[in-house]
Amino acid sequence: MTAIPATGLSDPPSNAALLTAPGPAAIATIRVSATPQSLPPLCRLLSVEQLPTRQIFRTALRDAANEPIDDILAVVTHHDAHRTTIELHLHGNPWLVERALRELQQAGFERTAADAAFGTPPADALEAAAWAALPQMLTSAGARWLLSQPARLRAELQRMRGLSDADHRAACRTLLHELTVFDWFARSTRVALLGPPNAGKSTLMNRLAGSAVSIVSPVAGTTRDWIEAASEHHGYPLTWVDTAGVRDASDELERESIRRTQSILADVDAVILVVDGAQPTALPTISSTSPGKPLVVAWNKCDLSPHSDSPGSLALSDAAHPIVPCSATTGAGVDDLVKTLLAALGRAPDILERPGIFCPAHARSLLRAADSAQRIDPDIAQLDCG
């Protein structure tokens, strides 16, 4: 009989890994990878005789005493003679998730990090940190950016070893500055649409959000409160905030809407000032309401009067803001408006090609090195970001 050659390779044990970020959430996903021997205890935990394949199913997750713990959705994502992989979608209460993982452990499932569940161990702590941060990315462009960072950072840290102390400090500061790139993808940038009533703010909001979320009406003052809608443009998560028009209001309800609009301004990252290009009349003085925030002027309704007053003649209190002719109704110029806004927010495409950090432990390490003669720990790639 031929002996099986001794190798370091063996089938991974049955295991369970939390795929979603730890902490409170609406849902949590646990991936369970089971050998055929582990299927009976798994079926008992999932209150089924057999695992249904090729369909998502709803079932009760039970503890060892057969008491239901949670009402869950489950789907078998892989099944062959050697291994079955199943994803369990639980409610996201951290205590509940912990309990479920413990029940699985007691049933013989080794508790592993998400990467092990995917079958490819991370190359180093940098890559592990990138995988751990992945659920925070709101768009696939963000996920691509994040997963390309470990290799870029490794190369940059290598390069920094050869730098003089002064250049080394500068390189640390640059890396710290680019921590914001992570935020671009992890948090939706809030943009307020502001301007006089009837300028087309709600129509523009609907176009930017890709659906009719805001009421459009020729009656001035239709948008009494504010409405938010999230969408993705050029890979960035953006949240549009439609506001009541800024003007002198006669009725109390509208005065209140306008007061709220002004309080929203404190809470947004940028402003689009919408102007009726067909009737460019009194303009609000935005610079005083949103000091320091990036602002782009949407010279709207250009479909009505393409040859009217050139936008250049717009008497803004601060002429430094870019002005983009567009039509919220036809969509003409709206992509240019978004691109101009992204540029005003500093989203230069070349920054995405540079190394950027994404983990607090790296930031702390860089911060120490940026302010002292201390060199960055050459083992930053091994720093635990947990």
Ligand SMILES: Nc1nc2c(ncn2[C@@H]2O[C@H](COP(=O)(O)OP(=O)(O)O)[C@@H](O)[C@H]2O)c(=O)[nH]1
């Ligand atoms: N022709 C044309 N009409 C528009 C455009 N944008 C908005 N409108 C119209 O202008 C009116 C006021 O629009 P609305 O979005 O409610 O303005 P808001 O008060 O600033 O929110 C509505 O009748 C819209 O159909 C545009 O780009 N072109």
Ligand SMILES: [Mg+2]
């Ligand atoms: Mg409106």
